[in-house]
Amino acid sequence: MNTAAIETQENYLNAGYGLKSWLLTKDHKRIAILYLITITIFFFIGGIFASLIRIELLTPQGNLVSSETYNKLFTMHGIAMIFFFLIPSIPATLGNFFLPMMIGARDLAFPRINLLSWYLLVIGGAFAIFAMLAGGVDTGWTFYTPYSTTYSNSWVIATALGIFVSGFSSILTGLNFIVTVHRMRAPGMTWFRLPLFVWANYATAVIQVLGTPVVAVTLVLVFCERVFHIGIFDPNLGGDPVLFQHMFWFYSHPAVYIMVLPAMGVISEIISVFSRKPIFGYHVVAFSSMAIAVIGFLVWGHHLFVSTQSVYAGLVFSFLSYFVAIPSAVKVFNWTATLYKGSISFATPMLYAFGFIGLFTIGGLTGLFVASLGFDVHVTDTYFVVAHFHYIMVGGTIMAFLGGLHYWWPKITGRMYPENWAKLSAAIIFVGFNLTFFPQFILGYMGMPRRYHNYPDEFQVLHVLSTAGASILAIGYLFPMVYFMWSLRYGAVAGANPWGATGLEWTMQSPPPVHNFDEIPVVTHEVYDYSTVVKEGVEVG
Amino acid sequence: MAEQAHAPVESLALREQFNTPEQQKESSAFGMWIFLVTEVMFFGGLFLAYTIYRNTYPVVFGMASTSLNAVIGALNTAVLLCSSFTMVLGVRAAQLGRRRALVIFLILTLLLGMVFLGVKAYEWNQKFVEHHIPGAHFHFEGAAEQGPAQLFFSLYFVMTGLHALHMVVGAGILSWLLYHAVRGRFTAEYMTPVDIAGLYWHFVDIIWIFLFPLLYLIDRHMR
Amino acid sequence: MKLPLFPESASTFAPDVDHLLFYLVGVSVFFTVLIFGAIFYFAIRYRRRSDNELPKPIHASLALEIAWSVIPFGLTMIMFAWGANIFFKESRPPKDAMQIYVVAKQWMWKLQHMEGQREINELHIPVGRPVKLTMTSEDAIHSFFVPAFRTKQDVVPGRYSTTWFTATKPGKYHLFCAEYCGTKHSGMTGWIYAMEPQDYQAWLSGGRSFGSLAENGEKLFQDLACGNCHKADGSGRCPSLVGLFGRSVQLADGRFVNADEAYLRESILQPNAKIVAGYQPLMPTFQGQVTEEGVLELIEYIKSLVPPPAAGTGTTPAEINVNPGVATATPSNR
C-alpha cells in the first residue's frame, strides 16, 4: 500500500468533511478522536498548573505567587488532571475507538448517547474552565467540607457543576460499554475470547456506573449548601463533615481504579503482542480486573485514618485495602511471566509497558505503605502521598496511555510514528518522571505537608531536584505531540497489521472503514493466537 | 449521511449498529436498567445522609418528621401509585398495538403526575409559611436545637426536590411519547421507547415509596 | 544548603514507625528488584531474533498463581498487623497523661495548659511524660502534625479529637497544619519545645498564668447560671455533675455512654441529643453563648467536681477517670 492508497480508500476519516461531520458524528471512532483532542487540552492545562506549582516550590519562601494563587493552582491542577483528563483518558479514547472493533461490533450500543457523553464532558469542562478564568477555585480537588461550603471565597459552585456534568459523561460511557459488551459481541466471541483490554474496560465501566452517581449527589449537596445555605454537612447545625468524606471517597477511591484498570488493559495487549505470546494466566488476569473493581469499593475509608473516623472502621478499611492489592500484584507477576520464553521486541509501546510495570509497582507498593494505619498517620497529607499517587497516575496510567497511543496510532491514522524519536522521548519521560517524584517520597517521610506554598529551608534541595525533574518531564511530553502531528502527513504508511497482532481490530484496513465490519465476523480462534498471524506472514509497515 | 442509508426511517426501527430487532430491544431495556442502577446509587447517597443523621438526632428528627402532614403524604403516594398503574396499562396497550388506549393512558399518567407535583408544591408552600425552609429565617418551634431540625428539613427538601425533578423529567418524556403515540409511531413490534419510559416512571415511583415512610411516618407514634 | 534525608525521632512512636518503614522498604525493594530484574533478564534473553519467530505459548500454572497471591498476601498481613498495632497505641492515651487543650482556627493554634498557661503556635512540654491533646476547631478542618513525633490527627469543628505522645528528646520541633484549611494553610505552623522536666517546671512558673482552666470554668459556670439547675446534691430536675466525668451514663433510650470530653461538650451545646435517663429535655443549648475555649474550661471544671469521700484528696481530675469505655451499668445514684 502507498500514500495514494490510504487517501483514496474509504475510511472513517474521509467519510465526511467539515466541522459538522465531526460535531454531529455518531461514529465511535470519530467520537474517540474528539475525546482525544479534548483530554489533550486538559492535560496541557493541568500540566501548566503543575509547572507553576513546581516553579513556585523552587524556593522555600513562596515568593512567586501568593498563597491564595498557589492554593488555586494545585486545586485546578488536580481537578483538570483527574476529572477532565485521567478519568476520560483511556476509556473514552482508546476504549471508545477499539472496544466495538475488538468484540466485532459495528458501533457501541448507543451511538447517540456516546456523542452526548462527549458533549457533557465539554460542557462540564467549559464550566471548569470558566471557573478557572473567572478567578479559580481553592478547595483542593477533594472539596472537603466545611471549607468548601462555608469558608472558601472562590468559584466552588461553577466547578462543582462542571464536575457534576462531566460525571454524567463518565456514567454514560460506562453504561454504553456495559451494554455493548453484553449484547453486541460477534458470534463466537465468548467471554473468554475477549481481549484483556475489553475486560479491563468492562470492569472500569462497572465502577463508573456504581460509583459516579454518589459523587454526583455529594456535589449536589455541596452545591445546595453553598447556594441555599442549608447545611447538610455544617458542623454548626450538628452536621458531620466526615460524612462528606465518606461520600466523596466512596466514589473517589474506586475512581482511582477507573484511572488504572484501563491502563492495565492496554499493558496486557502490548505485552502480549510484543512478546508474541498469549498473556500468561489469561483467566486470572481477566478476573483480577473484576476483583479490583469489586473490592475497590470496600476500602475507601483508608483516606480517613486521621479524620476522626472510628478506630475500628480504620482497622477494617486498612485490612481490606490489602485485599485489593493482591489482584494488582497478580497482574504484575503474570505480565512478567508472559515475557518468559517470548519473542520480545523493543518497539516503543513495549518500552512504555516496561515503564508502566516498574513505576506502577513502586506506586502500588507505596500504596501498601499508606494503607498501614500506623504508618499513614505519619505520612498522610504529606508529599509521600503525593509521590504515591503520581507514581501510579503519571508513571503508570500516562505511560500506558502513551504506550497504547503509539501501539494503536497506525490503526487510528494509517501512519507510523517515527520510531527513534519515540524511543528517545520515552527515555526522557522515564528519567524526568523519576527525578520529579522520587524525591517526594523522602520529602514526605521527613514531614513536608502537601498543599504548602512555603516550607522550611531544610526541604529545599529535594524540592529543587523535583522541579528539575519536572522540567525534563515537560520536555519529554512535548516530543510526542510534535511527532504525532508530523506523522499524520509524513509518517510511513502502516498497513493493516504492522505489529503482527491478533485481535479483530487488526483484521481490517487502517484507518478502519465507517462501520468497521461489512459483515459481522464469526470468531473461531482463541484470544491471542499468534500462530495464525505469523503463518500468514507479518506485514511490516 | 451515509450511515443512515440502510436504516429504514419510517418505523424508527432498526439502527445500523444492531443486527436484529431483538438485540436492539434487549439492549435498550438493559441500558435503561443500568441507568436505574445509577439512580439507585444517586438517591442512595441521600438515604445514607438521612440514615446517619436520623441516628444521631432521633428526637429532633422525630419531632420534625411529625410536623409533616402524613395524610397528604399518603394521598399523594396513592396518586403516584395510580399513575404507575395507568402507565403500566399504557405499556400494555402499546404491546398490543392499541394506539387509542395508549394515548389515553399516557394522558392519564401525565395528569396524575401533575397532581402529585401540585400537591408537592402546596406542601412546600406550607413549609415556607411555617418558616421551615432551611436558611437564615429557619425556625422550628418545639425543638431546643434548631440545627438538627434544620438538617431534617434540608434533607426533606433535597430529597423531595430531586424526586420532583425526576418527575418533571419523566413528564417531559411522557409528553414526547404522547406526541409520537398520537402520530402512530409505536406498533406492537416497535414500542421500546414506551417500554423503557415505563421503567423510568415506575422507578421514580419506587423512590417515593421509600421517601414517604422515611420522611413522614416512622416517628409518628412518638407524639 | 542542608540535605537531611531522614526526620528526627523524638517521641516514643518514632522508632516504632521507623521500624515499620524499614520493613515496608525491605519488602518493596525485594519485589521491585525481583520484577525489574526479571523484566530485564527476560527482555534481553528472549529478545526477538527474527521477524517470523513464534514462541510456544506457556500454559498457566495454578500452583504459580496461588504462590504469588499467597506469599504477598502474607507479607501484607504483617504490614496490616504492625500498622494496626502502632495505631492502637496511638489511639489510647495513658490515664496519667498530661492534658493540653488545643483550639485551631484559621490560621493559628491556640494551646492551653491545665495550669492556665496559654500559648499560640507554640507548645512547651516536658520530656518523658505522656501528653494528651484534646482538640477542636472553630472553623474548617485542620490537622495537628508533628513529624518528629510521627503523630498527626485531624482537628474537626463540632467535635473533639484526641492524640498523644511522649517526647523523648529535648529540642525544638516543627508543628504543621496538615489538613488543607484555606489561604494561609502553609502558614499555620509552629514549634513544639520539648524540655527537661525541671526546665518545663521553670517555664510553667515563669510564664503568665490566666488562672487554671478549672478556675476559669467555675467562673463561667456561675456566669452562665448552670448552677441554678445543676445543684451539687442533685436536687431539682437536673442531674448532679459531681463525679460525672468518666462515669458511664444511662440515657433515656436505654443506651449507655461514657461521660468523656466529647459527651460533656455535646451535653452543653446539644443538650437534647442525648437525654439522661430519668430527666426531661429541659436544658437550653449554649451554642453561640460559649466559645470553644469556654466549653473546654467548663469541661475542666466539671472534671474537677470530685465527690468528697473520694480516695485521695490531692488527686488531679485525670486520675479519677474511672474505667473509661467500660459500659457497665452504673444506675444513677442521684
Place this chain on the structure above:
Amino acid sequence: MSEHVDSVKTYTAVWLILLILTGVTTGVAYIDLGAFSVVIALLIAAVKMLLVALFFMHMRHSTKLTQLAAAGAFLWLFIMMAFTLADVWTRGLVGTPGR
C-alpha cells in the same frame, strides 16, 4: 415485552394491593411499636417496591442479567450504608474522643 403481556386483572390486583399497603403503613405508623416502627415501615416499603419491580417493571420476565443488575444496585447501596454506619456507630468506642 410483546412475548409477555400480563392481564389487566393482574395489574389491577397489584395496584389495589399497593394502595392497601399504603393505607396500612400510614395506619401502623400511629401505633407505638418502639424500634419496630421503622422495621415495619421499611418492610412494607420493600414489599411495595418488589411488587412494582416484579409486575409493573416486568422484572418477573426479564433476563437473569437484568435481575443481577438490580440486585447489584442494592448490594452496593448496602455496602455504602454498612461501612459508613460501621464508622458512625463505633466512634469513640475505644474510649478516646475522636477515635
